[in-house]
Amino acid sequence: MNFAIAKQYFFSRFTLFCFAFLLSFFAFNFAEAQLFNSSSYEVIQPVVNTSQTGSSASFQVTSSITQINVFPTDLNGPTISGVHAPVVSSASAEVKWVTNIVASSTLSWGTTSGVYTNATSSSAMTIEHALMMGSLSESTIYYYKVTSYDALGNASTSDNGGAGFSLTTSASSQTTTTSGGGGTRTVYFGDPTSPIIGTIDVTNITSSTATISFTTSKHTNEVVQYGIGNATDFTAGKTDIFQKVHTVTITNLATSTEYTFKVKALDIFGFSNQSTNLTFKTTVTGGPTSTPVSFQTTEVTERLSDTDNSTIQKFSSAVKVAPLTFVTSAIQAFLSAIADNPVSKDVNTESFTAAVSEAASKIVSTPKITEVDVALLPDAHSVVISWSTDKKADSLVAFSKWSDYKPGKENPYSITAGFPDEQTVSHKVTLENLESNTLYHFQTRSKSLLGPVALSGDKTFTTLSLIPQISNVKFTAINDNSASVEWETNLPTKNSISITNNRTGKEQRKDDISFLKIHQIDLKDFTPGTAYTLRLKAIDESGKVSFPSILPFTTAMSTTPPKISQVRITASLVPDQLDTVQTIVSWKTDKPATSQVFYGEGVAKILKQSTTLDYSLVTDHIVITTALKPGQVYQVQARSGDSQDHKSQSDSYTTLTPKPKQSAIDLIFKNLDSTFGFLKF
Incomplete structure (x- = not known):
């Protein structure tokens, strides 16, 4: 490659690199500008990270706030999915769901489809939601729906198309099993009683087989112990399946022989029961099926002794089952697996025997x-x-x-x-x-x-000591300049409340020092049509602080002018300046508004003179002026306007300004002047 070609190759690569760099630079700055030019942001701690696209962007900053979530300004609520009730008992139920962005949690329920008379909620902003339905009645169908609010107040509800999701509470002390993403999960709500064995039937009695059926009052395994004469040395059944209706078939029996048997049942708690010894007789070879035998509950059930109960753990996994059928099928499966293994031909007899012996003992051994x-x-x-x-x-x-x-x-x-x-x-x-x-x-x-x-x-x-938790936060009223908030805490707490104006960043704080579980507070002095962020923190009597509950809200737009009341006018002479009158006009408004006083001398209906407009938005107004003359009658009027320029004015009030007091000499000269007029020039 000569120098010219190399030079051309270098510059083409360099140009491509510069183009890619500039493209990346402008793309980043455009995205950054789009992000920070948005009109609404919400800073939340602690941050719940999410991988969902379009939910929240998390990035590091160098200030005291370690992470920031920037929420898009939209009107769409969070997407709700995976609504289910993983745990249901006779008196309560847990409901879980997932949202694509962090959001609050509300669960509503009732006994009629579409009608929800009870509710519970949590203001914690999270992606995975779980709430409990409490004080339920056993064996009852309940309908429920879930609702989540994002940080901007946008709500989404999942209610199964309006019909509501449904669940049925269990009977008292009953097992409830549900399926979820982690497989089947069974929760047993304590049933410390032994199973009751129902009627036992022996059917299909032939020369070599018999079928034994029975029921139990709760989910148990099924075991039949049997033998010739009074012995019950053999075992048949299933020890790893728990159900209420049981059928066990015994095979390889001797012809025309009387067998003794008893049934045993063990529940998952380790509570067990067994029948008394019962009998049946097989038929002769080739003979007809024997008449079924039935044993009633009162004849068969006896409580296991402590010795028998310890033994039941052993027969739960014993392999003393009817020998021929079980052993033959097991050996066939084992030999088939060995034959399929390509390395089996290289294993010597002693090693093979030792390995099989070790495996066999491990199969039936207790897990460690x-x-x-x-x-x-x-x-x-x-x-x-x-x-x-x-x-x-x-x-x-x-x-x-x-x-x-x-x-x-x-x-x-x-x-x-x-x-x-x-x-x-x-x-x-x-x-x-x-x-x-x-x-x-x-x-x-x-x-x-x-x-x-x-x-x-x-x-x-x-378990860990409980920290305060805030729930059921709701605004009972939001007006143009005020709001009322209610919430609950799981412990008696006092509360710290801060309200931030999202536009100006100005923060006002208010503390509720009463230790209560149900809280209510009225907030005021807001600007109409303005976005605010309310932050609640609960502190219990031991000083533990809850996670903050954060609620954005926007005050209503003002549609009416401020209402003026309690107008007061005070006029007095300024000391050492007897020809100067200081006039103070004060009044109140029902919302933050500006302040200005109009006045006119005499009984003029049109007031053309005024003080300078004070643009401060306040509810308590004071205007001081020295423009009024001493000893004159004036008409005075207060005027105010809110942030939306809705204006109002008070009635016109008549006031007489004071005039300076006259001395005796002043009075003499005044009388002489009025009588003779010689003082006039």
């Missing part, structure tokens, strides 16, 4: 629970409990408040929560709706597909 950890959440009502197991198992946490913990009982915990359908080695369960600053006992529980349940030892945690 390790690394139990508790993370306290800042809302003071929730914790996240996590742990690990050496093999896949489900995730359950049994827990109780300290006052409900019963260490002497077989199950000392009143509530169990978690994910019974998942199988994982890393476990995480969130416990919600806890009391703040309260000691709780808990136990982690994990059960694999085969084998008994693993239980950790009893552990404790104490």
Whole structure:
């Protein structure tokens, strides 16, 4: 490449670089100008970051405010999605939803579609929303809707097309299961009773099989123990499926033989029950099916002893099932998997036998629970409990408040929560709706597909102390120069209120020093048609401060002139200047307005003289003038105009200005002059 070509190549590349740089520079400055030329901005702390396009831009600054959210000036409310009720009990329900930008939360509900008689809300600006419906009736259908306001006051409501979303509360002490983004989550609202076993039926009795059916009063597993004579050495059933209607088929039975059996049921809390020993007899080979046998509840149910109850944990995963069918299918699946593995041909017999023995013992062994950890959440009502197991198992946490913990009982915990359908080695369960600053006992529980349940030892945690929270903030009135606000706090608090004029940046503060839970305040001296930002902070009696609640609002445009009242006129002589009168005119207006006084000598109807217009917008007005002459009658009138130039004037008032007092010599000369007139020139 010669020099000319190299030079041409260099300049072409350099030109392209400069063009790209200038394009980027102007694009950045144009975007920056567009951003800061907008007429409405909102600064909020703390910042909730979001990845949603068009929601809020977050950037660092060097002032004392560490982050700024700039909200676009639009009229569209936040986009609401994912409305669902993940937890429903007999007396309460939790509702969650998501918005594309930070927004407040309001939940409304009632027992009639489209009619919402109850509501709760939170002014916290967030993307993920969660509120509780409380004081519900059991086994009742409720309809609900959710509403969120963005920082500009734009609202969006999600109500399932007007019909409302619906949920049904459970019966008292019943299990509620829902599905969400994290899989199936089951919460058990304490049922510390043993299951009741209903009528037991033995049907389809042949020479080698029999079907045993029964029902239970609550969700339990299903186990049938059976044997010849009085022995019940064999076990059939499912220990990992919990339901109320149960059917267990026993196979590979001997012909024309009487069998003894009993059914057992274990719920997720560890409460169990079993029947008494019952019997049936198989038929001869090739003979007809035997007549079904039915056993009533009063004949079959007996409470498990403490010894039997400890044993039930063992038979929950025992593999002493009807041997031929189970073992044959398991061996076939195992051998098929081995045959498909390309490295199996290189494994010697001893290693293979040792590996199979180790795997077999691990399959039915109890999972080992390790690394139990508790993370306290800042809302003071929730914790996240996590742990690990050496093999896949489900995730359950049994827990109780300290006052409900019963260490002497077989199950000392009143509530169990978690994910019974998942199988994982890393476990995480969130416990919600806890009391703040309260000691709780808990136990982690994990059960694999085969084998008994693993239980950790009893552990404790104490929830965080509650901080003040502001909710249900609403304006009960917004006028052109005043506003009224109401809100609630979860604790008795005093409050700090600041109102900022978004145009001028001027801030006014007001403190409410009464420690209350329901608050109301009247604010005034606003400019009509002006955007303001209201910030509330709650402080409890121990000095804890809430997160700020931030509400933008705009005062109404003025449509009426200010109303003038309480006009007062005072005139007096100025000391040492007896020919000068000082006149003070004062009055009040119902809104901030300007001040000016018009006057005229005598009884003139048109007042042509006036003081200089005072443009200060105030409600208490004072005008002082020395333009009036001593000893004269004047007509005086007060006039005011608001920020929108709506003007008003008072009635005209008649006033007599004072005149200087005369001495005795002055009176003599005046009388002589009036009598003889010789003093006139």
